[in-house]
Amino acid sequence: MPRVPLKVALPAAVLILAAGGCSSAAVQSTPTPATPPSTPSAPSSPGPPSARPSAATAQIVIDNFAFSPANLTVHAGESITVVNHDSTTHTLTARPGSAFDTGPVNPGQSATFTAPATPGTYPYVCTIHASMHGTLTVH
Incomplete structure (x- = not known):
């Protein structure tokens, strides 16, 4: 068998050991916890409307310094998402009173609040741009 110079043999041995380490790492795996079997859910009674969480989500879009729709009708407790498509920050704030307020909604962002x-x-109104206004009607 021919002699292999030490300069070649040592790097080759390192590569072989490294490859062996990689393959053994691939064999070792972290056990994945077993998924518990699904159990049938008990029938739920809807309860009175005030006790049920609302699954519906309404949306108001801010674009071109206007709320769309400007007049929105929702159910009490319904989630309302406000999406800002403008290039500046806006708010959607109940006036008078403090029934709801998104706080500042930056361009390209959204905020969600719950109807009273x-x-x-x-x-x-938008507290930053008083000319922007609308009405939320809650049933």
Whole structure:
């Protein structure tokens, strides 16, 4: 058998050992916890409307310094997402009063608030741009 110079043999041995380490690492795996068997859920009674969480989500889009739709009707407790498509920050704030307020919604961002529990008509404005206004009607 021919003699292999030490300069070649040593790097080759390192590569072989490294490759062996990689392959053994691939064999070793972290056990994945078993998924518990699914159990049938108990039938749920819907309960009174005030006790049920609302699954619906309404949306108001801010674009070109206007709320769309400007007048929105929702159910008490419904989630409302406000999406800002403008190039500047806006708010959607109940006026008068403090029934809801998104706080500043930056360009390209959104905020979500919950409609008041008390039915009624709630005027709102952008506190940064007073010419922007609308009405939230809660049933």
